[in-house]
Amino acid sequence: MDTQLKKGLLELCVMARLLRSESYGYQIIKDLTEWIEISESTLYPILRRLEAGGEVEVYSAEYHNRIRKYYKITDKGRERLREFNEEQWKLQKILNYIEGQEEGKCAAF
Amino acid sequence: MPSDDPAGDAKRRVLFPKKGEKTTVKKEEYLKKLGKKLRKLKNHERTRQLEYFDEILTDMMENGMTEEEAVEKIGDLEKTAKEILEQCDRESFKGNDPKGMGLVAVTVLCGIGSLGFLAGHYLRSGISISYIGGADGPTSVFIAGKIGQPVWLYGMTVFMVGATAVYFWRKKHL
Structure with a gap:
């Protein structure tokens, strides 16, 4: 997949995962791998950005004698996801255009 | 041909890997080396990065991977360090003093x-x-x-x- 496009989608994917439930680094990667390619090194900056933007909250909790960081979506994050989903029809139109299928017209290629 | 210094060989393999040769690196060692490559970052930022990777590696190990496999999945040390530094914004770096x-x-x-x-x-x-x-x-x-x-x-x-x-x-x- 196009790298730039993937970058944009990854943040949304992480938020979508956290919409379902709170989670931690390893689990997020494990769950998302099924849907989109994501590595350990790419996840962390995404989480930091989301946290800086107020879309995600972090908290530490003890697990098996060590500290683990858990991530949780905020209302702001939910709002962002909601807005994106409402505009999916716009996205679909663009995807159609890229594919060469404007409304009604047949593929030119 | 069996080596007469397997421990020394192992150490050499880790410190001076030949191109293409697989090296077995343990988690602590990987994190230590990664930390060195992240010197340019401010201390607290560097600590957070290392804590994150430590957590992930430990989770991977708890879920069945061996230490070496986990480290290998994270990827090449140089590449990982480079990615980290690229992703950090200016404020994360140690400034002039x-x-x-x-x-x-x-x-x-x-x-x-x-x-x-x-x-x-x-x-x-x-x-x-x-x-x-x-x-x-x-x-x-x-x-x-x-x-x-x-x-x-x-x-x-x-x-x-x-x-x-x-x-x-x-x-x-x-």
């Missing part, structure tokens, strides 16, 4: 001054007495030797060395 540089500069100047005076004093080989004058004229005895040493400068140098040391120690540990 005019205060620190200033302290070092003044300390060095004091040091040079002190050394200059000390050298001058000791090269003058103690007290010497020389006569100036002739048989028919006034004779003056000229005593050269221990001119006043700038004790204040020596004191200041010691103080500056201490102050600079404290400054950098605090910077590193706080």
